[in-house]
Amino acid sequence: MMPFLPRRRQPPAMTLEGRLGPNGRLDEAAAIRVDAPDALCAAADGRLLFSSGARVLALAAWGGRPETWVTCDAPVTALAQGPGGLVAAGLAGGRVAVFDAAGQAVDGWSLPPGRVVSVVDCLFQSDDDLLLVDCGYGVDDDVLAQAAWDGVARGRLVALRRSGEMREVASGLHCPMGVSLDAQGAVLVSLLEQASIVDVAGKVRQAGYPGYLGRLRRTATGYALACLSRRDPLIEFLKTERAFVAEMKATIAPRHWIAPRAHPEFSHDFPIELGATRLYGQVKPWAPSFSYGLLIEMDVNLMPIGSAQSRANGHRHAICDVAVWNGDLIVASKASGEILNLGTTA
Amino acid sequence: MTDETATPIISLENATKTYGGIAALADASFDLRRGEIHALVGENGAGKSTLCKLIAGVVAPTQGGLRVDGEPVVFSAPKDASARGISMVYQETSLVPQLTVAQNIVLGRERAFNSVRKVRSAARQVLQRLNFKVDPSQLAGSLSAAKRQMVEIARAVLNEARVIILDEPTAALTPEETDHLFDLMRSLRRSGVAMIFISHALEEALNHADRISVLRNGRMMVTGPAADFDRARLIRHMIGEELDEGHDTTVKARSPHSALPVLRVENVRMGSMVNNMSFSIFPGEITGIAGLIGSGRSEVAKVIVGHTKRNFDGGRIWLDGREVRYAIPADAVADGIAYISEDRKLDGFFETLSVSENIGLGWLAKFGRRTLLAPLGRMRQIAGDWEQRLAIRRIGAGQPVLHLSGGNQQKVVIAKSLVQQPRLVIFDEPTRGVDVGAIAEIRQIIRSIADSGAGVMLISSYLPEILDLSDRILVAKGGTIVAEFSRAEATATKILHAAVH
Numbered sequence: 116m117m118p119f120l121p122r123r124r125q126p127p128a129m130t131l132e133g134r135l136g137p138n139g140r141l142d143e144a145a146a147i148r149v150d151a152p153d154a155l156c157a158a159a160d161g162r163l164l165f166s167s168g169a170r171v172l173a174l175a176a177w178g179g180r181p182e183t184w185v186t187c188d189a190p191v192t193a194l195a196q197g198p199g200g201l202v203a204a205g206l207a208g209g210r211v212a213v214f215d216a217a218g219q220a221v222d223g224w225s226l227p228p229g230r231v232v233s234v235v236d237c238l239f240q241s242d243d244d245l246l247l248v249d250c251g252y253g254v255d256d257d258v259l260a261q262a263a264w265d266g267v268a269r270g271r272l273v274a275l276r277r278s279g280e281m282r283e284v285a286s287g288l289h290c291p292m293g294v295s296l297d298a299q300g301a302v303l304v305s306l307l308e309q310a311s312i313v314d315v316a317g318k319v320r321q322a323g324y325p326g327y328l329g330r331l332r333r334t335a336t337g338y339a340l341a342c343l344s345r346r347d348p349l350i351e352f353l354k355t356e357r358a359f360v361a362e363m364k365a366t367i368a369p370r371h372w373i374a375p376r377a378h379p380e381f382s383h384d385f386p387i388e389l390g391a392t393r394l395y396g397q398v399k400p401w402a403p404s405f406s407y408g409l410l411i412e413m414d415v416n417l418m419p420i421g422s423a424q425s426r427a428n429g430h431r432h433a434i435c436d437v438a439v440w441n442g443d444l445i446v447a448s449k450a451s452g453e454i455l456n457l458g459t460t461a
Numbered sequence: 462m463t464d465e466t467a468t469p470i471i472s473l474e475n476a477t478k479t480y481g482g483i484a485a486l487a488d489a490s491f492d493l494r495r496g497e498i499h500a501l502v503g504e505n506g507a508g509k510s511t512l513c514k515l516i517a518g519v520v521a522p523t524q525g526g527l528r529v530d531g532e533p534v535v536f537s538a539p540k541d542a543s544a545r546g547i548s549m550v551y552q553e554t555s556l557v558p559q560l561t562v563a564q565n566i567v568l569g570r571e572r573a574f575n576s577v578r579k580v581r582s583a584a585r586q587v588l589q590r591l592n593f594k595v596d597p598s599q600l601a602g603s604l605s606a607a608k609r610q611m612v613e614i615a616r617a618v619l620n621e622a623r624v625i626i627l628d629e630p631t632a633a634l635t636p637e638e639t640d641h642l643f644d645l646m647r648s649l650r651r652s653g654v655a656m657i658f659i660s661h662a663l664e665e666a667l668n669h670a671d672r673i674s675v676l677r678n679g680r681m682m683v684t685g686p687a688a689d690f691d692r693a694r695l696i697r698h699m700i701g702e703e704l705d706e707g708h709d710t711t712v713k714a715r716s717p718h719s720a721l722p723v724l725r726v727e728n729v730r731m732g733s734m735v736n737n738m739s740f741s742i743f744p745g746e747i748t749g750i751a752g753l754i755g756s757g758r759s760e761v762a763k764v765i766v767g768h769t770k771r772n773f774d775g776g777r778i779w780l781d782g783r784e785v786r787y788a789i790p791a792d793a794v795a796d797g798i799a800y801i802s803e804d805r806k807l808d809g810f811f812e813t814l815s816v817s818e819n820i821g822l823g824w825l826a827k828f829g830r831r832t833l834l835a836p837l838g839r840m841r842q843i844a845g846d847w848e849q850r851l852a853i854r855r856i857g858a859g860q861p862v863l864h865l866s867g868g869n870q871q872k873v874v875i876a877k878s879l880v881q882q883p884r885l886v887i888f889d890e891p892t893r894g895v896d897v898g899a900i901a902e903i904r905q906i907i908r909s910i911a912d913s914g915a916g917v918m919l920i921s922s923y924l925p926e927i928l929d930l931s932d933r934i935l936v937a938k939g940g941t942i943v944a945e946f947s948r949a950e951a952t953a954t955k956i957l958h959a960a961v962h
Binding site for chain 1: 716717725727
């Protein structure tokens with residue numbers, strides 16, 4: 116018995132029951148179709164900004180037509196609204212562009228090339244200070260597949276000043292995906308694979324979320340946490356099967372690994388997980404799928420108070436960003452290519 | 462079938478029985494006719510069991526008299542009543558666990574030299590006649606509650622009893638076994654046997670009895686043909702007022718205090734009964750577990766508290782985020798888990814000790830570990846406090862729990878667990894064999910436990926109870942959890958469908 120004990124891992128403490136019980140809020144939400152959405156934020160002028168590939172679109176009111184606000188030279192990977200109307204955009208390749216309220220590029224804020232692998236989230240700490248989250252994986256890497264099986268903590272939190280001066284705030288983070296400030300102004304970072312929220316010292320503020328964490332945002336009642344997928348029992352089980360995982364990593368391309376995914380996939384050569392995905396030709400909502408739509412609403416202590424979900428039979432999976440806009444909770448679904456309006460916050 | 466003009470086979474005239482100056486039965490008159498099924502109903506402590514014990518010769522009346530076939534009789538022991546053809550099937554089974562079923566059936570009527578084969582074949586004959594599938598060579602201690610009840614009934618039938626008194630015969634039986642028992646009672650009635658049965662299931666009394674008598678606070682309230690009663694009228698006589706039993710929609714589903722479960726069970730396996738069971742229990746929420754008998758609900762509860770062992774590598778259990786594996790239930794008690802057993806007489810209390818001693822021992826089990834001397838004064842004070850909080854009604858301070866009514870016994874078991882200040886309470890069939898009034902009280906107690914922030918797991922085969930109490934309903938089938946419903950979406954049809962298909 117004893118030799119097996121070190122292999123046992125503690126799965127996340129929370130399950131999709133009780134307050135996080137299944138619902139169809141994401142599937143029922145009103146939506147706008149967008150190509151390749153990744154990031155969104157509410158601008159100072161009251162418009163909603165969201166990325167679509169290399170473009171940033173602006174929406175004046177829900178139901179209106181989105182207009183192109185700026186077009187960048189690389190896919191936009193993060194958006195943040197600053198105090199003076201500034202908007203920062205993380206760009207693929209580990210670069211940053213900052214725009215003023217009119218959409219004109221602002222001088223400064225130049226990130227030395229090669230210093231940051233990729234910017235997955237950013238946050239203005241002041242007019243002059245921008246925090247960047249570097250998850251450690253490049254734009255071509257399938258982050259979800261890699262991070263689930265990577266033991267190396269290569270993520271960092273970097274502060275960039277308008278002058279171009281760069282400072283490392285935290286390092287050794289395991290795949291950080293989002294950054295936010297708590298009520299006291301302390302920095303919180305969400306970690307994708309470790310399903311926990313930590314501060315810059317690496318101290319765990321809350322752990323055990325039943326998903327792969329994405330971006331973290333403040334709301335009127337606490338926080339909203341976008342989850343790229345939910346915890347999958349097969350993946351959790353494989354964490355004890357080291358030889359199998361080592362062989363999988365050595366012989367198969369990451370795209371085919373048993374790992375969380377952004378898009379719902381059901382194919383005949385797919386690991387069928389106990390044959391448990393379909394019943395009478397329909398995908399069962401409770402099937403153990405690799406992709407999932409999950410947004411967790413939390414109180415000020417980072418304790419979940421509610422959720423919005425799209426289950427295995429839905430398609431609004433991989434919730435990658437969330438923002439509060441005019442009192443409504445707006446989320447971006449990578450899998451379905453939609454911006455969703457969940458209505459007033461919990 | 463019954464002859465109203467004939468002399469009643471049993472008649473009790475103005476009988477009073479007092480315990481320690483308090484009347485358990487006051488000035489009650491009762492008669493039983495040949496070949497009738499007579500139901501006795503009443504709240505816990507109404508005096509039903511006392512009345513039956515007077516007839517069966519277990520206790521003697523303080524005042525008043527008993528006539529059998531019109532002759533006045535005085536029974537000094539149950540043996541005397543048995544000689545007159547009166548048999549009683551007790552609520553707490555009186556089998557000797559170390560003897561076989563056959564030996565138990567002939568117990569008290571053995572000859573000086575017994576042939577093992579004859580004893581066994583006599584027992585087999587009577588069991589087969591009654592269509593009870595019980596092996597006569599099995600030890601009585603290894604039988605389930607229902608089978609023990611069957612052996613008791615077989616014993617009465619073998620006795621060629623003219624009067625059989627059944628004290629809550631259906632409390633431990635499944636619906637099919639209950640139907641079978643009433644079939645048997647009807648066939649015994651045809652052969653002229655008179656039967657008294659005590660039941661808390663009012664429908665049973667209304668559907669199967671010829672006459673019904675209602676007792677309240679030791680007094681006979683009314684006796685009449687079953688056709689004259691309906692459920693509401695019975696309840697009015699029993700408690701003296703109307704009771705709203707409808708699905709209580711005023712109590713809203715409470716939302717759990719936290720998203721962190723107090724108990725998390727993952728893939729637990731135990732023998733053939735529990736098969737990959739996974740679920741979570743949240744603080745401040747009542748999680749009902751519905752399912753058929755044998756769906757592995759009680760078994761998983763017993764694995765959680767360390768009463769039975771799971772399979773090798775048979776799943777994992779976390780209590781407040783800490784993985785636990787209890788070797789003995791005492792460790793689970795120390796960690797704040799209370800399990801309120803479905804068989805309270807066997808596992809729930811010490812039947813010869815008093816109410817306050819029982820509650821005090823519950824306290825000692827958790828807080829008195831590793832103390833040299835038991836703080837008796839403190840224990841008594843805590844016990845008195847809980848007795849009042851749960852309104853446990855008893856006669857006399859030192860009265861053994863054995864003599865309390867089913868509902869009060871259940872309250873003692875609950876008090877004994879609550880005194881340990883648990884963070885997780887597992888109720889297994891909490892209102893089985895409990896009368897209508899006490900059911901409402903016990904449900905209120907369960908709600909208040911959840912309101913205080915503890916996690917509550919409620920195992921019940923009685924669907925209205927699950928629907929009424931639970932905030933979240935899980936359905937077990939074949940040792941695994943097959944469905945989950947919120948309070949709002951659950952209906953009896955949906956739950957049954959999940960439990961069966």
